[in-house]
């Protein structure tokens with residue numbers, strides 16, 4: 586994915602790095618204006634550390650954007666998976682309620698600026714597929 590991203594983005598101010606986000610992040614305090622996590626946090630057991638590091642590296646007024654598989658899907662057993670040949674492999678996942686994101690964010694100097702639920706066009710009258718949160722660090 587990083588190789589694909591590198592082909593799409595070549596601005597001089599963009600640096601690609603990889604790491605385990607459950608360990609201390611390599612970025613300096615108040616060095617970023619955006620932290621974005623897409624379909625990652627369901628694989629992380631302890632959200633407080635992630636919000637704590639995001640709060641540390643973001644400038645005041647910086648944005649934390651999170652999108653996740655919607656909890657309604659998770660309550661029904663939905664999990665991220667991939668397929669090798671005909672075998673479906675599920676990835677370890679942890680359930681975080683919508684209120685967990687809100688309350689943990691509040692504990693780390695974030696206010697929730699926007700909250701959205703996303704339906705695929707094939708999902709009429711079904712639970713939403715994704716949920717997203719836009720937090721602002723105050």
Ligand SMILES: C[S@@+](CC[C@H](N)C(=O)[O-])C[C@H]1O[C@@H](n2cnc3c(N)ncnc32)[C@H](O)[C@@H]1O
Nearest residue numbers: 586604605606607622623624625626628629665
């Ligand atoms: C379902 S994929 C989503 C990938 C991509 N963000 C996207 O939206 O298409 C889950 C991603 O979470 C990443 N991930 C899981 N645990 C992680 C951790 N502790 N630190 C960093 N990344 C992690 C995996 O490497 C994987 O790329």
